[in-house]
Amino acid sequence: MVIPRLALRNVLGAGLRTWLKVVVLSFVFVVIIWAQGFINGLNEQAEQAQVAAEYGGGQYWHEKYDPYDPFTLQDAHGRIAEPLQQFIDDNQATPILIVQGSIYPKGRLRPILIKGIDPSQRIISLPSHVLHLEEEDLPVLIGSRMAKSTGLQVGDFVTVQWRDVRGTFDALDAQVVYIMSTTVQSIDNNQIWVPLKKLQMMTSMEDEATLAVIDKNMENPQNISGWTFKNLDFLLSDIRQLAKVKTFGSMIIYVILLFLSMLAIFDTQILSIFRRRKEMGTLMALGLTRGKLILLFTLEGVLQGILAAIMAAIYGVPLLLYSAAKGWTMPQITDSMGLAIGETLFPVFTAELIIGTFALVLIITTIVSYIPTRKISNLKPTDALRGSLS
Amino acid sequence: MENGYLIKTENLVKTYPMGYGSLVALNRVNLAFQKGEFAGLVGPSGSGKTTLLNIIGSLDVPTEGSTMVLGEKIESLSHKKAAHLRNQHIGFIFQTFNLLPVYTVFENVEFPLLLLGMPAEERKNTVMKALEWVHLADRAKSKPAQLSGGESQRVAIARAIVKEPEIMLADEPTANLDAENSHNILQIMERLNKELSTTFIFATHDEKVMHYLRRKITLVDGAVAKDEILKPQQGGGEN
Known part of the structure; x- marks a missing residue:
């Protein structure tokens, strides 16, 4: 010592x-x-x-959905399977339909993804409730980055063009009802959010979805035919x-x-x-x-x-x-x-x-x-x- | 110990490499010291005084010859054994005092006893006794920087004497002191020599020191030129 x-x-x-x-x-x-x-x-x-904003407790993907291959998006939708519908009815999941489209802010073409979401969902922290303001026009929710890059502001109208399930082009004037400030770029850039029912109707894809986000408290999600479950480990890998x-x-x-x-x-x-x-x-x-x-x-x-x-x-x-x-x-x-x-x-x-x-x-x-x-x-x-x- | 000698050198040679050749610091030195001697190595600078003192103190080893100190052959000692010999039996006093600057006077004197593993209470008493020997008991809490040259050298003496070594080696102990302090120091050392029979060997060219010496060994160019008994040695020992 x-x-x-x-x-x-x-x-x-x-x-x-x-x-x-x-x-x-x-x-x-x-x-x-x-x-x-x-x-x-x-x-x-x-x-x-x-x-919180996108993945919830994991996602069920339509079997043809591949977010890294935009060409598959046209076919990546399907009728919501019965067990999945049960989760949705029990407020344990929310469906999202994704279609390709374009908008024309200030007369310029901008390819985008149109995402339909249930305005009453509480599964993810997206402010979808603003889409309840459904009137004749199409209410649209966008992120702040999207608003900045397109110059759109709340109350602005913008033409939205899309193809329905049969490949027919259609267009509608949409009104920006809310600009959300989000830290998650993948729910913001180059996309607009619209009411799910409206998008299903616009594309003739009634009761169809591309994916469904499940509640983060849901345990042991089961396998559903035609839908692949992607857990958080997979979704967060990037x-x-x-x-x-x-x-x-x-x-x-x-x-x-x-x-x-x-x-x-x-x-x-x-x-x-x-x-x-x-x-x-x-x-x-x-x-x-x-x-x-x-x-x-x-x-x-x-x-x-x-x-x-x-x-x-x-x-x-x-x-x-x-x-x-x-x-x-x-x-x-x-x-x-x-x-x-x-x-x-x-x-x-x-x-x-x-x-x-x-x-x-x-x-x-x-x-x-x-x-x-x-x-x-x-x-x-x-x-x-x-x-x-x- | 060989024939009652505390220290004995035989044909001691020490050379240092210098350029393409070598410098002979000690040249066939044969000396013996008995217990209680008060001896001085004198001579001009470079005559080998400090070198001889370092070898006796097991701080250095000879190039040739042998040195027996307290029955131990210096040149054969391991680093560890040499350190133990210094710690237990040899006290050093240096020209520049070499006090440990961050320690107090008490701690400086206590240091050798810590290495010896002495119990705290006994250590405290021994340190205070040593400080009283050198009349510095009242400066126990001072730091070396707060002491005069004379006081610093007295602390160095206390540190060397505290473990009551058989041999005290003092290298120019008065070189940095004025006349009054030099005499004080030498009187203390003389008293220690008389009362504890400690063997003192000085390396010096200070006339004041020579006045106290009982044996004077003159070194010239590393060799013993003269070995004189000036006064009877403590205990009557002569060589």
Whole structure:
């Protein structure tokens, strides 16, 4: 226990030199955890928003539906199967019919998807209730990105063209009744939402749908003939892949920050050795073995890491808790990042992240404290006492 | 111990590589020291005083020859055994005091006892006794930076003597001190030598130190030029 006591005495006795190192290291701790928490929050929020606004507890797809192949869309519809209709009647699912079409905002052609949804549904967080304002014209709900790109505003009329089930073109003037602000781009860009019954009637696809979204609390969805169930793992795979790519980017920042902290400790340890070589010679003369000398200096580095962790906890925990509770207001530009990002992003700090970061930084601190200290093993006591390194 | 000698060197040679050749720091040195001696290695700079002191103190090893210290052959000792020998039996006093700057006076003096694993209460009493020896008990809580040169050297003496070593090696202990402090230090060391029978070996060219020496060994170009007994040794030992 002598060496740890001496190391603690040295670290505390070094005063400003120690505290400067500790402050810098603690700052690294907090920044690393905050940055990772920010990325975690980004990913989690993107998933949650996608689930709430589009995927619910999963989707039943018509067997011919393939969102990545627009040519299949023409045939990707069918009469809602009896078990699926039962879910819909029990308010456990909501059907969506998707057809291709065009709109002509300000006289320009714009290919779009027309999506029909039940205005009274409560399965997804889409504000479909606004589509109850059904009159002679076709009420249309669009997202803010769509509104911005087409120049449409609430109350504007726009011509909608589509083909019915037999391939006959038809058109109608639709009125924009609501512009929703959503973080989920896949329910916004290049699409309009209309009442399901109206769309079924327009396309002569009565009682038909392309897909049905089930309630997120529904357990063990059964297999239904002609309809394929897609669970959240499948539906979220793209966004998770995207998150992985972004996580890789954030890992680079993580590694850079760790590298910088490692460099700072390494540098200060080397400086310490040069500054304290006479002290090392004295310690050797007083009878400290080389092994214990290495242990002493390595422990000093580790103790600085522990002190930094304590300091980081003192000011970092309230700061991170505040950040997690109040969130972080996102700049407008992040809207184009490809993920569903809210106006305010709430960082997520998991126990794994905090404990893992502390452990990793402590391990690195130990290694970079040990490496320069190992040089001492080649130090001759007489050289050290003279103040030179052999 | 060989023939009652605490320290004995035989044909001691120490050379340092220098350019294409080598510098001979010690050249066939044969010396022996008994318990309780108060001896000085004197001579001009570069005569090999510090080198000899370092070898006796197991801080360095000879190139040729042998050195027996307390029955241990210095050149055969492992790093660990040499460290133990220094910790348990040898005290060092340096020209520049070499106090540990972040420790208090008490902690500096306590350090060798911590390495010896002495219990806390006994350690405290021993440290205070050593500080009283050098009249610095009232400065126990001071840091080295707050001490004068004379006080710093007295702390260094307390640190060296606290474990009551058989051998004290002092390398130019008065070089950084004024006359008054030099005499104070030397009187303390003389008293320690008399009361504890500690063997003192100085490396010095300070006339003030020579006045206190009972044996003077003059080194010239690494060789013993003269070995004189100036006064009777403590306990009557002569070589």
